[in-house]
Amino acid sequence: MNVIEAMKNRISTRAYLDRPVDKETITRVLEAARWAPSGVNTQPWQVAVVQGDRLKQLSEAFLQRASEGVKPHPDYDYYPGEWTDPYKKRRFQCGMDLYKALDIGRDDKEKRREAALNNYRFFGAPVSLFFFMDKRMGKGSWLDMGMFIQSVMLAAREYGLGSCPQASTADYPDVVREKLGISAENLLLCGMALGYADESHPVNRYRTVRESVQAFTSWHE
Numbered sequence: 001m002n003v004i005e006a007m008k009n010r011i012s013t014r015a016y017l018d019r020p021v022d023k024e025t026i027t028r029v030l031e032a033a034r035w036a037p038s039g040v041n042t043q044p045w046q047v048a049v050v051q052g053d054r055l056k057q058l059s060e061a062f063l064q065r066a067s068e069g070v071k072p073h074p075d076y077d078y079y080p081g082e083w084t085d086p087y088k089k090r091r092f093q094c095g096m097d098l099y100k101a102l103d104i105g106r107d108d109k110e111k112r113r114e115a116a117l118n119n120y121r122f123f124g125a126p127v128s129l130f131f132f133m134d135k136r137m138g139k140g141s142w143l144d145m146g147m148f149i150q151s152v153m154l155a156a157r158e159y160g161l162g163s164c165p166q167a168s169t170a171d172y173p174d175v176v177r178e179k180l181g182i183s184a185e186n187l188l189l190c191g192m193a194l195g196y197a198d199e200s201h202p203v204n205r206y207r208t209v210r211e212s213v214q215a216f217t218s219w220h221e
């Protein structure tokens with residue numbers, strides 16, 4: 001698959017086939033992604049690959065916390081405290097498009113909650129990756145992490161895999177660190193569901209929208 005194709009056909013996959021991904025394929029994906037650039041080649045990424053019973057245990061622990069009403073307490077604020085336009089509008093549209101694909105009505109709070117909780121089931125994916133970074137590193141390393149994470153998603157396309165980056169599975173970083181034996185010196189940036197997409201599921205059959213190049217680019221010549 002060429003790079004442009006992979007960039008354009010990567011979507012956030014939110015329904016997966018019950019089909020395992022072999023270790024060799026996951027290794028190949030990471031083998032390609034490790035060539036991502038990073039400031040002075042610091043390569044700040046640490047990846048935990050979780051599958052099988054360990055993944056089930058994590059899922060149960062997340063769902064348990066949520067049912068007990070434990071508030072998510074990620075290692076950092078992904079989103080602003082107060083939303084302003086144009087981001088507010090885009091966020092709204094993103095939610096609306098997703099609920100439409102899932103056939104969830106505007107006021108159906110119960111189904112919305114269930115859809116949100118599905119994050120903690122990794123949308124049925126057989127694998128979840130967790131991305132960590134040494135907390136001593138600076139802001140620049142967050143850029144490196146983003147480039148690495150996108151590289152993982154693009155490489156996954158080469159092997160016919162779907163993915164969904166998940167900030168939600170970093171809602172309870174203490175749980176992830178404890179279950180996986182990861183040091184508190186490592187920040188959990190996000191998780192990522194990984195597996196073979198259920199192409200027949202409507203949630204995988206819609207596309208999110210994007211602004212035109214013109215809308216976000218200024219030329220200075």
Ligand SMILES: Cc1cc2nc3c(=O)[nH]c(=O)nc-3n(C[C@H](O)[C@H](O)[C@H](O)COP(=O)(O)O)c2cc1C
Nearest residue numbers: 010011012014094119164165166167168169190208
């Ligand atoms: C770092 C990051 C975290 C995300 N976290 C979640 C998540 O927790 N749950 C989810 O359903 N989608 C999550 N997304 C997916 C975004 O909603 C999605 O990328 C966006 O709507 C654009 O759609 P697309 O990925 O299909 O092109 C996340 C995306 C990124 C980049």
